[in-house]
Amino acid sequence: MRAIAVITEVELPDKFGEDLAGLFFGEIAVSVIKGEVAEKRAALNVARGQLRADVLFELLSVMPRFHKTVYIIDGDAYVPGLNFVFGVAADDKALVFTERLRSRDPAVFYLRLLKEVAHELGHAFGLPHCPNPRCVMSFSNTLADTDYKGPGFCPQCAARLRKTLGGK
Ligand SMILES: [Zn+2]
Ligand SMILES: [Zn+2]
Numbered sequence: 001m002r003a004i005a006v007i008t009e010v011e012l013p014d015k016f017g018e019d020l021a022g023l024f025f026g027e028i029a030v031s032v033i034k035g036e037v038a039e040k041r042a043a044l045n046v047a048r049g050q051l052r053a054d055v056l057f058e059l060l061s062v063m064p065r066f067h068k069t070v071y072i073i074d075g076d077a078y079v080p081g082l083n084f085v086f087g088v089a090a091d092d093k094a095l096v097f098t099e100r101l102r103s104r105d106p107a108v109f110y111l112r113l114l115k116e117v118a119h120e121l122g123h124a125f126g127l128p129h130c131p132n133p134r135c136v137m138s139f140s141n142t143l144a145d146t147d148y149k150g151p152g153f154c155p156q157c158a159a160r161l162r163k164t165l166g167g168k
Contacts, residue, residue: 008072053077094120
């Protein structure tokens with residue numbers, strides 16, 4: 001069982017960890033930790049009012065004793081060449097940015113956040129983007145894409161992920 005730390009700047013319902021673990025077939029154990037991410041300040045592009053996702057990614061550390069660390073950052077971010085990103089991930093770290101996922105409906109915000117965290121964590125486990133627009137690993141160019149896709153992995157991505165999670 002792989003231990004995943006989720007450091008979140010935003011308040012999450014208690015069921016978040018359970019829901020996330022469920023999407024990964026119960027093969028991960030999720031610890032949700034509320035906290036401020038002070039490194040944000042050093043990654044802020046004041047002129048754009050956005051965080052440099054790639055800069056922040058390098059500044060953030062992985063939590064000791066956890067297999068992967070997910071940061072849920074209250075803010076908007078970009079990488080050079082893109083107007084914005086919902087998140088970034090590689091190896092043992094994943095970052096998700098909340099600002100563009102916001103909705104007046106807390107249930108909608110929750111689901112978007114769950115999908116984007118599952119997506120970035122999927123990348124951290126080595127999954128590429130998926131051509132199936134209903135799969136959580138499909139690339140979201142817009143919020144409409146995020147709302148269209150489900151929180152779950154398609155059979156192909158699920159099979160790859162199970163293989164990764166099954167091997168120690
Ligand atoms: Zn992606
Ligand atoms: Zn897929």
